[in-house]
Amino acid sequence: MQRLFTKLCCGVIALFCVTAQATPWDKLSSDQLEQQLTKKFEQGLYSPKGADTCLMCHKKSEQVMAIFDGVHGNMSHSESPMAGLQCEACHGPMGKHNRGGKEPMISFGEDSKLSVSAQNSVCQGCHNDTEQMAWHNSSHNLADISCADCHQVHAAKDPALDRLTVNDTCTSCHTREKADMNKRSAHPMKWNEMTCIDCHNPHGSMSESALVKPSLNDTCYSCHAEKRGPFLWEHAPVTEDCSACHNPHGSVNEDLLNSRAPQLCQQCHIDDGHAGRVVAQGGQNAFGAGKSCLNCHNQIHGSNHPAGSSLQR
Ligand code: HEC
Ligand code: HEC
Ligand code: HEC
Ligand code: HEC
Ligand code: HEC
Ligand code: HEC
Ligand code: HEC
Ligand code: HEC
Ligand code: HEC
Ligand code: HEC
Numbered sequence: 001m002q003r004l005f006t007k008l009c010c011g012v013i014a015l016f017c018v019t020a021q022a023t024p025w026d027k028l029s030s031d032q033l034e035q036q037l038t039k040k041f042e043q044g045l046y047s048p049k050g051a052d053t054c055l056m057c058h059k060k061s062e063q064v065m066a067i068f069d070g071v072h073g074n075m076s077h078s079e080s081p082m083a084g085l086q087c088e089a090c091h092g093p094m095g096k097h098n099r100g101g102k103e104p105m106i107s108f109g110e111d112s113k114l115s116v117s118a119q120n121s122v123c124q125g126c127h128n129d130t131e132q133m134a135w136h137n138s139s140h141n142l143a144d145i146s147c148a149d150c151h152q153v154h155a156a157k158d159p160a161l162d163r164l165t166v167n168d169t170c171t172s173c174h175t176r177e178k179a180d181m182n183k184r185s186a187h188p189m190k191w192n193e194m195t196c197i198d199c200h201n202p203h204g205s206m207s208e209s210a211l212v213k214p215s216l217n218d219t220c221y222s223c224h225a226e227k228r229g230p231f232l233w234e235h236a237p238v239t240e241d242c243s244a245c246h247n248p249h250g251s252v253n254e255d256l257l258n259s260r261a262p263q264l265c266q267q268c269h270i271d272d273g274h275a276g277r278v279v280a281q282g283g284q285n286a287f288g289a290g291k292s293c294l295n296c297h298n299q300i301h302g303s304n305h306p307a308g309s310s311l312q313r
Pocket of ligand 7: 185186187188194198199216219220221222223224242243246248254255256
């Protein structure tokens with residue numbers, strides 16, 4: 001490789017690079033592009049010197065060079081692209097691309113004109129283990145999200161794999177959840193103490209909303225085990241669906257509540273079954289003031305007290 005870097009310095013090739021700056025294949029339609037790339041694959045004209053050839057023109061880009069800091073640039077890993085076809089394992093055979101970059105290569109991410117399924121199939125050529133099984137039916141796949149929308153392979157550290165940056169990766173598209181997590185009451189996501197992938201599998205899962213556990217409640221129990229019970233006196237909505245009362249992403253109300261008592265309770269308990277409303281001392285109405293219904297029904301997640309049937313103790 002060293003020898004070719006030296007060669008780069010002798011102006012001829014450098015000049016070649018400078019004169020061919022315009023993105024050459026951006027005028028092709030997606031179909032034409034796919035046809036050309038298919039043809040290139042049939043011809044199979046890989047560069048005889050692999051990455052060295054590519055780097056003659058592309059080594060000036062820090063982003064391109066950063067692949068050598070990550071796992072895909074690791075030559076000593078036997079299954080890594082760098083140990084095989086190198087750059088062309090992902091970008092396809094060079095063909096005549098080196099004649100000024102005019103012949104297309106496979107490109108990735110938002111700006112690529114190549115269909116998302118074609119881009120993803122490159123990655124899936126190597127990544128087809130069980131972790132990827134749910135991907136096929138995931139909302140992300142069905143919404144044409146590409147692997148490269150979340151992952152950066154030309155980087156020392158892929159931001160999707162770093163707990164301190166993964167929330168940013170997700171909220172770059174999920175703006176509603178971004179707004180929610182900054183509300184008054186939220187899981188500690190804005191400090192990255194918790195992440196979206198504590199609850200969701202980004203590659204999809206068998207449960208609703210791609211949750212990491214088989215059900216919504218199981219997902220919550222994995223950290224809030226004390227809410228699982230069993231309780232002598234259960235509160236039906238709690239055992240069925242925590243999200244009946246809580247928004248896991250955040251809320252303007254305390255305790256991630258969808259709304260405040262009494263409204264929260266009155267969605268279901270229209271007729272709340274109190275024949276005569278008790279008015280506490282000092283004219284304070286125990287039904288409206290303070291914690292409202294929770295002034296008395298404070299065991300809202302269930303009670304183990306023998307006389308706790310109305311969730312008061
Ligand atoms: C002789 C110079 C040259 C060589 C050798 C070369 N390229 Fe290029 N490449 C270019 C030019 C010029 C462009 C288009 C200009 C641009 O947009 O950066 C380009 C564009 C690309 C792009 C698209 C970048 C984008 O903006 O989407 C990829 C991917 C690429 N080359 C990969 C490779 C790979 C892989 C190799 C080796 C197999 C290679 N190139 C070899 C000159 C070269
Ligand atoms: C594991 C697959 C993979 C390998 C191997 C790979 N690339 Fe890439 N390349 C990508 C992806 C994906 C992108 C889009 C940016 C990103 O996700 O980091 C990209 C982007 C690029 C770009 C466009 C960058 C820009 O400025 O927009 C160029 C040029 C490029 N690669 C060249 C190369 C060269 C040269 C090599 C070999 C040294 C190489 N790639 C190896 C997957 C790969
Ligand atoms: C030629 C095979 C090959 C291709 C093509 C390939 N990868 Fe990989 N990838 C690997 C290997 C090998 C590893 C390391 C796995 C390991 O160590 O267990 C890896 C690891 C990863 C990791 C984990 C990185 C880490 O630091 O742990 C991610 C994410 C990834 N690849 C994404 C992609 C994406 C996105 C693409 C398509 C743009 C892609 N890969 C294309 C072979 C490949
Ligand atoms: C919505 C964003 C997103 C998309 C799209 C995505 N990933 Fe990931 N991927 C992640 C995150 C986040 C992790 C880290 C998961 C963890 O740490 O539990 C990850 C982990 C990985 C890993 C390393 C962990 C492992 O499974 O061994 C590989 C490899 C990988 N992804 C490949 C892919 C491939 C291939 C695609 C496209 C088919 C893809 N990813 C699409 C976000 C995404
Ligand atoms: C490039 C944009 C993009 C990125 C980045 C992204 N998503 Fe998505 N996500 C979507 C789209 C589009 C949908 C489908 C439409 C919708 O529900 O909004 C979706 C759907 C979802 C769903 C609903 C799943 C279902 O089955 O109902 C969840 C959960 C989700 N994403 C979580 C994540 C997480 C976690 C991350 C970060 C690791 C992430 N997303 C990153 C675009 C993105
Ligand atoms: C504490 C667990 C938890 C965390 C953390 C979490 N979610 Fe969710 N998410 C859920 C649950 C549970 C649902 C289903 C909620 C429902 O249906 O009301 C959901 C639903 C979603 C949906 C689908 C929404 C819809 O309307 O269909 C998206 C998109 C989503 N989450 C994205 C994210 C993103 C992005 C993050 C990180 C900022 C994140 N989630 C963090 C638990 C969580
Ligand atoms: C990965 C662990 C984890 C999971 C999974 C999880 N939580 Fe939490 N939850 C926390 C942490 C950490 C806190 C903050 C505790 C604190 O601040 O003292 C919290 C706090 C809460 C709070 C109180 C918020 C406040 O303002 O004090 C509620 C309500 C809550 N979670 C509901 C849920 C629901 C509903 C689910 C399932 C959709 C869930 N949690 C899943 C870790 C988790
Ligand atoms: C019927 C509505 C309702 C349902 C359903 C519900 N909660 Fe709550 N939750 C509340 C209310 C109300 C509070 C505030 C309690 C207070 O102020 O005394 C609360 C508070 C919390 C808190 C913070 C205070 C504490 O007790 O630790 C956590 C954590 C929590 N809920 C988790 C859950 C989980 C997990 C589920 C599902 C198993 C769930 N909740 C289902 C109404 C509900
Ligand atoms: C999503 C609907 C829903 C919400 C919201 C809800 N409940 Fe319930 N609640 C129920 C159901 C269903 C039962 C079981 C009724 C039955 O068995 O007849 C129940 C039972 C009760 C009981 C015990 C009644 C009995 O029959 O012994 C009390 C007390 C109660 N709820 C109070 C509250 C309070 C206080 C709130 C607000 C913090 C609340 N509930 C919010 C649906 C809900
Ligand atoms: C001052 C205390 C107090 C307040 C405030 C209060 N309750 Fe009650 N509630 C009770 C008592 C005591 C019972 C048991 C009554 C009985 O057994 O006849 C009860 C019973 C119930 C029951 C069960 C009724 C039945 O048919 O068995 C429900 C549901 C209920 N309350 C909901 C609510 C809701 C919703 C609110 C808020 C709007 C609320 N309560 C506010 C004291 C209170």
